[in-house]
Amino acid sequence: MSDLANTIVLPARTATGAWHCASVAQAAAALRRREVSSRALVCACEAAWRSANPHVNAVVLSDFERAHAIAVERDAELDAGRLRGPLHGIPFTIKESFNVAGWPTTVGDPAFLDNIAARGAAVVQRLSDAGAILLGKTNVPLWLRDWQSYNDIYGTTRNPHDLTRTPGGSSGGSAAAVSTGMAFFDVGSDIGSSIRNPAHYCGVFSHKSTHGLVSLDGHGLPGGVTLPDINVAGPLARSADDLALVLHAIAGPAPEAACAVRYELPRCNASSLEEIRFGILTNHPLAPVDAEVEHCLAELGRTLERRGAQVVWDARPQLDAAELMRTYTLLLRASTCGYLGDEAFASALVAAEAVSPDDTSYASLQYAGAAMRHRDWLKLQPLRERYAAAWRELFTRVDVLLCPAAATAAFPLDEQGAPWQRTLSVNGGQQPLTTQLFWAGHSGLCGLPSTVAPAGRSAHGLPVGVQIVAPLYHDLRSIRVASLLEAAGYAYTPPASRS
Template structure:
């Protein structure tokens, strides 16, 4: 089988089952790719070569005996370094967890292992799953395979770089404010944020070990891959109720309706009025609409009647409440966070600083959290979720940008980001188009749709209805067949 490192997880699993290639051969190919390129990317922060080799040999021996472990038998995967892996260091990019070795796997990790997947290592992250770049105090910064001077996004930074560069077939990761979707967009791959509470988050950091369960809304566990089929496979394996997380509803996975593309109701927007988008990204979105129309599909330009600015404020209020007890911060951490908030608040054009203002939104809550305020914020979230449900009801999916820009050059956290003729605060530039769907809990798929004039990838969000994750992925596949533009970065073949 040719080009093992860029084959999909589904293709590799079938090839291993058919004995066209062995699990050991697949692992060797990935290890060689990592050895060749990881020193430039810093995508893999903890490599588990010895155990991966042991498991690959076991996988081949099992097949020889006629045993099949599951849908990912013998397929190497990576795990974001915020999800617990038994016996394997899990730092969340925090100095306080540099030597933390969990005793148990996160539930989603355990389910992938039970399906036959082999964990090859952990992927680098932003500090305690924070920020839109792969920056932390434990490991070197993560670089984008398309241009080492640019960020791969965050906080699933290493995962996106690893999948883009052919280090693994699938990366299990998480998204509380765009952490799957923005890196997928920046690195030219596929990413999926499921419906809120569809996949267990047991074993995710934050919360730091020993902290009370605080992140009960908006945090989702999803995946990064090189195909929609792999995103779907990962969801089918990891979704479902978890005894360790009894507040998860035992919702069965939905079944696709097998709609024909020409019967779908598709809405799209190249930009929301209050949030500017770089011209290259808008051109790519318009090209998508044109291609779909040329294929005989009815596509309407549309933006919901929804107060995105108010939703932004509610999101950061709820994040502040959720993180008050979820992190064990040192004095150095506090200083670093305050410096970030200060930069984020003073850099960028005034009109956008007013829209962003995450320090003004979150600091009062962090300093004086109240139970009444928390419940009021949850009530506001309910209203936004209900409103978005109603707005999306008329459509099967909605297509929109992932961020205001493509990947940007490495910079200090909090530095303003240039969006054509505007200077936009750091968090707003990367978060404005993703956090509304963390707040409301709607599922979102990111697919690659083209490149900028300078050769950087461009992704697009496809938003679906809550709890209709498989339906969304099925529709996304139909759209991807027409407009998808996955490419391997040069120099990694």
């Protein structure tokens, strides 16, 4: 920790336990045993919110009065023998970009302050049906396009481990809320590591689901579509097993397809780390990683070897990484260009005309992607399939790939200019901030599931996570590996507190 003045004060442990630090599974089991009430869990989250949120600013919209009323209902249901499932009576928050009926969805843009949702997103509805209790919405960057979480409506969210640093983005408020105990879990979205890097920066667990597994109906502006390109939803929590509990609740086909389609994810029954074949990729010349992050991942790999696990070092899919990065950047910006206003889009069209075919810089490709014609988009799809084939081949040799989630631990807050105009200090040199998009698109372009778990600490005591990539639809495999790592000591640690 860089300075005690930059840490936060969390609620002290109570006689009934530190519920603001408990896992979903622990709280759910206590509810079933009647050792705690749902109302008490809401009170614990509210106490953490009152203590930490003034400093962290993670939860930007809340309705605790409504949450308490629903908690009373959930407790009554439990007393009557009606258990909706493992999330019954568990408080949660949701990323601001998901619609909640009667609440604004702005993606940080003041122009949409009056965009009040008529109905909730599919994810919100499924969690409510599962018995979970919504507490509030968590902060995001403007248009969900930053590894920080700040905007002109709700201000800046800070990392609970060091208030001078970012919690990540765009699900930065989600990770900060979970880390400080303001919610037992949150659901974010991820197209450019927006679930993965906040978990890495804040020291919690997260899961980027297989593309298409979770409906994004009611996400973003003007309300989202069920299956956007690349983008996915997924949970953030304080324990790996909680990720599976939430994923089971939110996964599934769109309502109109539910009469005909069922999702049954392959199970992973590994009972020890020794049963897993690990690929390890600690760095890449296309996107250099800071030595502190690389050291944590390398030490994790050596620990796995000492435990008897099979480890393949420098494992990677056999593909042209530079070509993949260019393709991913183009498709990423094509997928998100809907957030641009008419004037900004017109400017992108002009800028795209000047982009050379061999230009690989993000500064240029963002315009080329935004202005892409559908025919050009279609011509990129065979490349995506080629990359997917390379990943399939890799997974004949390893069960999961362990790699970085981002280039560094949480970096100091920097709100000057646009993200693509900023740099990041990596091994004493300056790297374009957008270079670390590689660790998002390397697997994300092909829709692969990725779980992030704590993997160590930097020299300054900041969390470092590991990204666990698995084959398509093997979400439960990467989550199971994270659970086994958690049992081996790679677990959530609350931010330092003064009480």
